[in-house]
Amino acid sequence: MPVTPEELIRVLALLAEEEKLRVAVKETLKGGAMAGTGAVIGGFLGGPVGIAVGGVIGSVSGAWMTAGKFRPLHKILQEMDPVRKEQLYNSFQNFLKGIDYSDAETLAVLVTGDMAVRAMMIGRMRDYVNTTMQMQIMD
Secondary structure: OOOOHHHHHHHHHHHHHHOOOEEEOOHHHHHHHHHHHHHHHHHHHHHHHHHHHHHHHHHHHHHHHHOOOEEEHHHHHHHOOHHHHHHHHHHOHHHHHOOOOOOHHHHHHHHHHOHHHHHHHHHHHHHHHHHOOOOEEEO
16 A cells, blocks of 8 residues: 555655754855855955955854754654645655555665665655755755
8 A cells, every 4th residue: 555645754754864854944045145245344344354354254143143044854844734745745656656665664664774765765855855845955
């Protein structure tokens, strides 16, 4: 019997947790902007040395602003609304047709034991998160 969307999400969340996959929240771009802004302002005020000093100050400020702005992927998967879960489930259908499993437990064992299947599942999950959810997975 094929897995349900909820069962697939559970298996993917387990995999994401084991791999310690995290998703960058959009504030990461703000950190980069702070570093660049600091360098530009430093350059205006202090020339070449000001660029270096401003870049360092901007980078430290950006790092401080974005600290803790990463979320574990397994939590994001578990908190997805039913429509997103169904979309993710549908995106895995062709992949799952090529795997021999009977239920969610068998699939979980296969994913944890077979490195090729594990890598393909992570790749498919990464593609969905990057393209459909427009989030960046951090290793």
